[in-house]
Amino acid sequence: MDLQFFLCWRVAPLFLLMPSGLRCMSVHIVNKEPVHVILGSNLILRARMERGPLEDISMVTWEREPETGIDPVRRTLAACPGGNPTCAGARPNIRVNVEQQETTLLINEYSTADSGVYAVTVTDHRGARTTAYCIVREYEAVHHVSVSINVSHSTLVCGEAWGTDPHFSWLHEKTTINQAVGKVSKDGATLFVTMTPICGHFTCMVSNKLGDSSATYTAAPCETGGRGTTAAVVCLVLLVLLCGGVLAFLLWRRRRHTNRGERLHEHLDDGI
Known part of the structure; x- marks a missing residue:
């Protein structure tokens, strides 16, 4: 008895100095929260389990409860003994896998009723329980832009x-x-x-x-490039008409001057 007491007294402080991950079991869901699922597709939730060298998993339980409500009722989806790698759920479309460091919940053909707060609880061989939570919602289409x-x-x-x-x-x-x-x-x-x-x-x-x-x-209509092009064409036409008018005037004036000179020359010839 004295030897057992001595050993317990010497070993107990070592457990107190161990990191928390070695002294007790922990679990967390690795999916990014909240999880959005399209109706008719599969919901897959994965949880990471960390345990110490002296810890054994005796039970993994997945549950769901409504996200809102005065008195939400939590329902068990599956309860799997630690030694079983797979187990069936409360419904035919629910299955759970349990590995050394991970557990996976699979729900086929997700429906609106499957939305809510999911909880995974890991129970060790001493009956100690640790729980992690995750919100799951229906994937919604865009509306009213x-x-x-x-x-x-x-x-x-x-x-x-x-x-x-x-x-x-x-x-x-x-x-x-x-x-x-x-x-x-x-x-x-x-x-x-x-x-x-x-x-x-x-x-x-x-x-x-x-x-x-x-x-x-x-907003107000923008001035298009077509209007600018039309204005340029109109200006060009007016410029051409103006140049044509000036040229016609100069030709007319030159012709008039030439005809006048010819008449004056003929008049001088007749006088001589």
Whole structure:
């Protein structure tokens, strides 16, 4: 008894000095939160498990509860003993894999009812439990795109209702924005207009994995190059007519002077 007490007294401080990862089990979900899933596709959640050399996993449990609600009810999706590499879930489309340092939850044909807060709980051989959480939501298409203008700052702002992971792009008169027109913000939602005056059609296009939508802001019409060309042609025609008129006048005047000289010469001949 004295020897056992001595050994426990000598070994206990060593456990206290061990890093936390060696003294107790931990788990965290590696998916970037929140996880957005397209309806009908597969939901895959992965959790990393870290345990000490003296720790054994006795149970891995996956659960889900609604994200909102006064009294949300947590439902067990699967409970897998630590020694089993795979196990079936509460429904036929649910399966769980358990490895030495990772556990994976797979739900086939994701539906709206599968949205919520997911929890994975790892229980060690002593009954100690550690839990990690992750929010899962439905992947939404883009909706209700709009464009507003801030005249004082010469900016156009594109807004979108609730689409998941929206990507913004801008067009001016159906062509990509260039430096002569303006500059797009880093997130793509704002266009800083540099052209003066602001004119033409500005279109904001918003897209994600489920499609795209757009909205257009219409300013005053821009003066097109065709009008300038027409004005140049008119000026050229007028210049040609003016030059032609001057040339015709000079020819007429020269001819008149010549005819007058001939008549004077004939008159002098008759007098002689």
